[in-house]
């Protein structure tokens with residue numbers, strides 16, 4: 001029986017990617033989600049449970065973004081959302097220097113999970129409009145990104161959810177990372193089926 005090899009199979013079409021957005025409470029996740037979706041700023045309340053929105057990227061893939069509340073009691077359920085994720089967006093309030101360490105520790109915990117192994121990470125260094133905000137280089141260093149993310153695609157993007165600055169770049173990077181994550185999963189699945 002002739003088996004079709006990968007080279008002869010149809011090109012992959014990525015239609016949808018699942019994106020998980022995490023970060024401490026008040027980092028700006030919900031504001032970012034609605035700014036990305038509607039290009040508008042909405043009054044946000046602390047998220048109880050989660051918000052979910054589909055974001056069109058202008059490419060042949062749409063992103064389903066899950067914004068999961070970041071308060072202490074919600075962090076214990078973050079693990080439940082790690083299944084089938086094609087990209088992680090981790091939001092940091094760059095102006096809240098007192099909580100940078102707490103934020104870093106939460107990210108480290110997430111990255112340790114096997115369920116999110118190799119999943120690309122975009123860190124959004126949010127609230128760059130506020131005085132004394134840490135810049136992307138500082139966050140990269142403080143969060144030890146090179147060490148914790150050596151086995152996956154990652155990027156730290158400075159941004160401001162209120163003005164939208166930095167968001168187009170973040171979306172472009174996220175889209176490209178998420179697409180390659182979906183593709184490599186599909187390839188792994190194809191090889192698995194052929195075995």
Ligand code: G3D
Nearest residue numbers: 025026027028029030031044126127128160161162
């Ligand atoms: P969360 O979903 O991560 O918990 P929210 O955070 O989106 O609810 O935002 C928490 C607060 O931070 C909100 O202010 C929001 O307006 C503010 N915020 C979000 N992004 C930015 C930003 O880039 N710059 C500044 N200056 N503020 C931002 P309130 O006052 O409603 O609590």
Ligand code: MG
Nearest residue numbers: 029030046047
């Ligand atoms: Mg919220």
